[in-house]
Amino acid sequence: MTPSAGPATEERVPRWRPAGRAAQLRVLTARQIRLVYADRRVVLFSVAQPVVMLLLISQVFGSLADRSILPRGVSYIEFLLPALLVTTGIGTSQSAGVGLVRDMEGGMVRRFRVLPLSLPMVLVARSIADLTRSGMQLLVLVVAGHLLFGYRAGGGAVGLVAALALSTVVIWSLIWIFIALAAWLRKVEVLSSIGFFVSFPLMFASSAFVPVDVLPGWLAAVATVNPVSHAVEASRSLALGGQVGSEVTAALCAALGLMAAMTVLAARAVRRPPDE
Amino acid sequence: MAVDQVIRATGLRKRFGAVQALDGVDLTVARGEIMGLLGHNGAGKTTLVNVLSTLTPPTSGTASVAGFDVAGRPDEVRRRIGVTGQFAALDEELSGHDNLVLVARLCGASKAQAAGRADELLEAFGLRAAAGRRAATYSGGMRRRLDLALGLVGRPDVLFLDEPSVGLDLPSRLGLWERVQGLARDGTAVLLTTQYLEEADRLADRITVLGAGRVLASGTAVELKARAGSGSISLRVGPQGDRTVAAEALGRAGFPSDVDDGRGELTVPAGDSADLAVVIRVLDAVGQNVTEIRYAEPSLDDVYLAFTATAPDAPAPAAAALDRPPAPAPARAAPRITLPEAERRTGDTPETP
Numbered sequence: 053m054t055p056s057a058g059p060a061t062e063e064r065v066p067r068w069r070p071a072g073r074a075a076q077l078r079v080l081t082a083r084q085i086r087l088v089y090a091d092r093r094v095v096l097f098s099v100a101q102p103v104v105m106l107l108l109i110s111q112v113f114g115s116l117a118d119r120s121i122l123p124r125g126v127s128y129i130e131f132l133l134p135a136l137l138v139t140t141g142i143g144t145s146q147s148a149g150v151g152l153v154r155d156m157e158g159g160m161v162r163r164f165r166v167l168p169l170s171l172p173m174v175l176v177a178r179s180i181a182d183l184t185r186s187g188m189q190l191l192v193l194v195v196a197g198h199l200l201f202g203y204r205a206g207g208g209a210v211g212l213v214a215a216l217a218l219s220t221v222v223i224w225s226l227i228w229i230f231i232a233l234a235a236w237l238r239k240v241e242v243l244s245s246i247g248f249f250v251s252f253p254l255m256f257a258s259s260a261f262v263p264v265d266v267l268p269g270w271l272a273a274v275a276t277v278n279p280v281s282h283a284v285e286a287s288r289s290l291a292l293g294g295q296v297g298s299e300v301t302a303a304l305c306a307a308l309g310l311m312a313a314m315t316v317l318a319a320r321a322v323r324r325p326p327d328e
Numbered sequence: 329m330a331v332d333q334v335i336r337a338t339g340l341r342k343r344f345g346a347v348q349a350l351d352g353v354d355l356t357v358a359r360g361e362i363m364g365l366l367g368h369n370g371a372g373k374t375t376l377v378n379v380l381s382t383l384t385p386p387t388s389g390t391a392s393v394a395g396f397d398v399a400g401r402p403d404e405v406r407r408r409i410g411v412t413g414q415f416a417a418l419d420e421e422l423s424g425h426d427n428l429v430l431v432a433r434l435c436g437a438s439k440a441q442a443a444g445r446a447d448e449l450l451e452a453f454g455l456r457a458a459a460g461r462r463a464a465t466y467s468g469g470m471r472r473r474l475d476l477a478l479g480l481v482g483r484p485d486v487l488f489l490d491e492p493s494v495g496l497d498l499p500s501r502l503g504l505w506e507r508v509q510g511l512a513r514d515g516t517a518v519l520l521t522t523q524y525l526e527e528a529d530r531l532a533d534r535i536t537v538l539g540a541g542r543v544l545a546s547g548t549a550v551e552l553k554a555r556a557g558s559g560s561i562s563l564r565v566g567p568q569g570d571r572t573v574a575a576e577a578l579g580r581a582g583f584p585s586d587v588d589d590g591r592g593e594l595t596v597p598a599g600d601s602a603d604l605a606v607v608i609r610v611l612d613a614v615g616q617n618v619t620e621i622r623y624a625e626p627s628l629d630d631v632y633l634a635f636t637a638t639a640p641d642a643p644a645p646a647a648a649a650l651d652r653p654p655a656p657a658p659a660r661a662a663p664r665i666t667l668p669e670a671e672r673r674t675g676d677t678p679e680t681p
């Protein structure tokens with residue numbers, strides 16, 4: 053401000069009516085997308101990450117996995133790739149949580165708390181922004197599978213698209229786990245140390261990399277209740293083609309149930325005052 | 329008249345674990361009024377602003393802002409307030425312009441309105457040249473200005489400014505003062521905390537002094553100065569005069585004086601400027617002719633020190649004085665307040681209303 057700004061008399065302009073939920077979400081999502089894609093390097097490496105997973109896991113486990121334990125006529129890459137569509141989302145979810153904590157540490161979210169807006173919308177916006185990044189990862193994964201291993205979905209384009217859509221919904225629910233954790237914990241260090249205990253079991257105590265029946269009993273039990281297992285089974289059956297059964301319903305129910313619970317927790321968490 | 333009180337707090341308490349940050353604060357601020365909030369570090373100023381701006385709920389007590397209860401109807405309150413807190417609340421990754429547009433859009437502006445409002449405020453706060461740069465690249469004062477601008481985007485009825493002029497250069501500070509006064513003239517109520525007593529003196533219609541979460545004193549600057557105690561008279565006697573004789577005569581007349589040999593001056597506390605004549609008469613009677621005499625009103629510094637000295641865990645006034653940024657040299661001579669005197673005054677500090 054300079055003295056030359058003239059007499060500081062503001063005429064009373066009628067105040068705007070606060071933005072509705074939909075408008076808030078649009079504005080906030082645009083902001084989160086800018087944050088998520090702010091650094092090209094981060095985007096590049098996070099999109100390349102699932103390709104590394106695909107390469108390593110297919111080579112490490114693929115060489116060990118006995119073809120006889122896989123469903124008949126299914127190659128390990130056909131078994132693995134639909135699972136990676138789901139498990140890739142676990143890493144993304146974790147970084148969504150970290151991103152949210154960082155955002156909440158910054159000043160703007162503090163300002164949001166004194167603006168007429170619904171704070172949970174900030175979280176929804178974050179989840180959408182990170183979901184777009186996940187979407188890119190999924191596409192890159194499918195393309196890499198095709199180029200590197202000649203992957204073709206047995207279920208054809210329809211099966212593949214269905215698997216991608218289902219994975220996206222599931223990843224959205226996984227993102228919400230970490231958004232809820234982030235909104236409660238509000239510290240990156242705490243979030244990442246606790247995040248490990250959430251993400252590793254989600255990923256490995258599942259049917260993602262080997263069929264459940266070859267796991268030891270206790271782990272098989274964990275794997276059967278793991279929502280990621282349901283999602284992986286569903287994604288696999290859609291991508292492989294053949295008859296699609298109850299897996300898809302189970303996966304969707306698990307994902308939506310999880311998401312409902314997490315959004316409620318997250319909405320409560322984010323409303324907690326910042327200094328307590 | 330009562331409807332004009334747009335901030336109304338009664339018995340506000342806020343506890344953080346073992347710390348009672350607010351301990352029963354009553355406060356009212358009327359439409360168009362600027363209320364200055366003073367107090368030592370940790371007195372509870374920011375906590376009070378946070379409670380009133382719906383950022384944090386009170387532990388007990390009630391407060392309404394712009395006619396709505398801060399705990400019960402925070403959304404209605406948020407529509408009507410603007411906040412610039414002690415710490416910048418902006419988006420480092422966005423440009424100054426985009427920060428303003430974002431907040432305007434959330435306040436309900438259309439794209440065009442938001443852009444217009446952003447330009448207006450960038451201009452007013454001298455940020456036009458930096459409008460397109462990321463806020464992360466701003467200097468401290470520029471960030472502060474952007475933060476102030478962000479608080480005004482929604483044309484608030486009630487404005488909270490927590491140490492707004494920290495880090496601002498002189499032109500920016502003067503510009504801010506002018507703008508705040510303009511807003512108040514147009515009916516905005518302003519609650520402003522500050523450590524710059526000159527700022528409170530210039531801007532505030534009324535001043536509240538907080539200490540350890542309590543209101544120690546409240547009133548206009550003039551009232552507080554009157555209540556905080558006396559002004560002072562400084563004088564010099566002629567070359568043939570004798571300061572000791574003069575001091576004794578003044579002492580007998582009820583003006584305990586303080587001799588400053590270095591400057592060759594005598595200083596006596598005085599109720600008001602009418603005492604000037606009395607002092608001259610007393611000295612005349614003992615043959616001391618006065619060559620120079622002046623009366624100084626108590627400054628807000630004295631008020632501050634006098635009232636905060638009563639706070640239970642307030643740092644000693646001397647230490648507090650070190651914490652203060654150097655005040656611009658006042659036009660009038662500041663009266664000298666000695667410590668015992670300040671302590672004596674604590675006895676008759678008026679009760680808080």
Ligand SMILES: Nc1ncnc2c1ncn2[C@@H]1O[C@H](COP(=O)(O)OP(=O)(O)OP(=O)(O)O)[C@@H](O)[C@H]1O
Binds near residue numbers: 344345367369370375
């Ligand atoms: N989140 C918190 N947790 C614990 N104590 C707190 C918290 N916030 C404030 N306090 C304590 O409450 C008291 C009042 O703090 P507050 O920030 O309101 O002071 P202030 O008057 O704004 O001080 P300053 O002039 O330094 O800005 C201090 O003792 C502070 O330590």
Ligand SMILES: [Mg+2]
Binds near residue numbers: 373374375414490
């Ligand atoms: Mg403070």
